[in-house]
Amino acid sequence: MSRAVPKSKRNEFVDKVQEMFDKLSGPVVMICGRNKIETGSKEREKFTMILPNFGRLAKLPLPLKRLTEGLTGRKTSEDNDIYKLFTNVMSLLPPKEEDNLVVFNKQLGEDRRIVISRSNLNELLKVLEENELLCTDLYQVNTDGVILTKQRAEKVIGWARNHYLSTCPSPSVKEGRLILPRESIEISVKRLQAQEDISRKPSHNLKNIAKDEYETNFVSAVVAPGEIGVKFDDVGALEHVKKTLNELVILPMRRPELFTRGNLLRPCKGILLFGPPGTGKTLLAKALATEAGANFISITGSTLTSKWFGDAEKLTKALFSFASKLAPVIIFVDEVDSLLGARGGAFEHEATRRMRNEFMAAWDGLRSKDSQRILILGATNRPFDLDDAVIRRLPRRIYVDLPDAENRLKILKIFLTPENLETGFEFDKLAKETEGYSGSDLKNLCIAAAYRPVQELLQEENKGSVANAAPDLRPLSLDDFIQSKAKVSPSVAYDATTMNELRKWNEQYGEGGTRTKSPFGF
Structure with a gap:
């Protein structure tokens, strides 16, 4: 005699089943509903679902065959490809017996x-056919752990094609169509799964990743790529800088298969952004993390210092061990000269020197771990204060200069496009009138100009000439910006001593510069 399952436990099972299927997205599984039906004087739950391996029930013990009670028939549609993947659509009752x-x-x-596997293979097959590709053993591909939409399937096939072409010296072609092996597709599926696991990783779980109190100190400094909210499109001008960063950082992170052959083609481990203040170095770092899909750790000198002797070295070592668990990751060091300035000064503290030595030793350790995609991105206004050993570890040094008229025009359009401007606003003239302004200066100028209509409205209200109704601000005019220049002037003089030093340093160490000229004149 079978035992009846308690009502509370059956309700728990019903909710569990419903929750399992509710997690599925798209046309993978369809639930037609959960309704109560009367059986005598009792009510029971009835499910309608797709059960692809229902045919195997014939071989199961008799008690399990009773699960087929309530079979309502078949339902197919030639308009929906997903129905072609299944053999049965039925309504069934959950079992009464606890063992069943x-x-x-x-x-x-x-x-x-x-169900998920068949839907995944169906999406992969569509993409293969659309791109005139073949995979003779597609139905043996293991896609466990992911649910593929068309967009994700296109990404997987694209990665698989690149992986196959970069690793196979003589690719297989049949009737003009490239034949992708199953192994390349499965490698790409695992890559997609790893990428999505990182993006879904909540920040509160980072504490579980940290192994000790030193690594825990960096949990609050981690920003997921989806939480930054800044893209390259939000950065006006600096097109050459964005192009260089795309080649050095984004390409290796998005297409790692291109950097697996040979010893010379390896992802860059260190980049320096230098230039006058307010030119967008920090903004570029944030946009880079978003575009590359990498976690972002922002540190300063205070992050790696402690009042306890010896803790600075332990914090530095913990930074790199923690970052290796979050790879791909960008470690952004703002004002890097304050952290990694020249050693050997008369006022240098021993703890600071030991911390710098530990930082550079751990940094060098990254070079033997090419699989860990960790980038050190430094930004500074004073690159000439950096230690020579740090400069060596930052092989790519990009000068972020003050914007010219053309780039100022792009920046102004980004700031002012959502604003209420007068008809025929002369962006070109404003760009010419702001010579020497950095991107930050232009933003401050726009804010100051936006206050002028507000001030005028308040003055009219004080005079009593305007009723206290909904405020109606006039559009911004070019004159508002010209008048505001008296309040917001350039923060950096282009011919200042610091600017001359930056240009000289760029000529000697920066991108496109040359070191053939000795600073001593010989």
């Missing part, structure tokens, strides 16, 4: 896996 409930739950999990 366990078997049913296990089979339900297996059905879910099969």
Whole structure:
């Protein structure tokens, strides 16, 4: 005599089944509903679901065959490809017996896996056909752990094609169509799964990743790429800088298969952004992390210092060990000269010197771990204060200069496009009138100009000439910006001593510069 399953436990099972299928997205599994039906004087739950391996029930013990009670028939549609993947659509009742409930739950999990797998293969097949590619053993590809939409399938096939072409000296072609091996597709599926696991990783779980109190100190400094909210399109001008960063950082992170052959083609481990203040160095770092899909750790000198002797070295070592668990990751060091300035000064503290030595030793350790995609990105206004050993570890040094008229025009359009401007606003004239302004200066100028209509409205209200109704601000005019220049002037003089030093340093160390000229004149 079978035992009746308690009502509370059956309700828990019902909710569990519903939750399992609710997690699926798209046309992978369809639930037609969960309704109560009367059986005598009692009410029971009835499910309508797709069960792809229902045919195997014939081989199961008799108690499990009773799960087929309530079979309502088949439902197919030639308009929807997903129906072609399944053989049965049915309504069934959850089992009464506790032992059968366990078997049913296990089979339900297996059905879910099969449904997702068949849908994934269907999406991959569509993409292969659209791009005139073949995979002779596609139906043996393991896609467990991911749910593929068309966009994700296109990404997987693109990665698989690049992986195959970069690793196979003589690719297989049949009737003009490239034949992708199963192994390349499965490698790409695992890459997609790893990428999505990182993007879904909540910040509060980072504490579980940190192994000790030193690594825990950097949890608050981690920003996920989706939380930064800044892209290259939000950065006006600096097109050559964005192009260089795309080649050095984004390309290796998005297409690692291109950097696996040979010893010379390896991702860059260190980049320096230098230039006058307010030119967008920090903004570029944030946009870079978003575009590359990498975690972002922002540190300063205070992050790696402690009142306790010896803690600075432990914090530095913990920074790199923690970053290796979050790879791909960008470690952004703002005002890097304050952290890694020249050693050997008369006022240098021993703890600071030891911390710098530990930082550079750990940094060098990254070079033997090419699989860990960790980038040190430094930004400074004073690159000439950096230690020579730091300069060596930053092989790519990009000068972020003050914007010219053309680039100022791009920056102004980004700031002012959402604003209420007068008809025929002369952006070109404003760009010419702001010679020497940095991107930050231009933003401050726009803010100051936006206050002028507000001040005028308040003055009119004080005179009593305007009723206290909804405020109606006039559009901004070019004159508002010209008048505001008296309040917001350039923060950096282009012919200042610091600017001359920056240009000389760029000529000697920066991108496009040359070191053939000795600073001593010989």
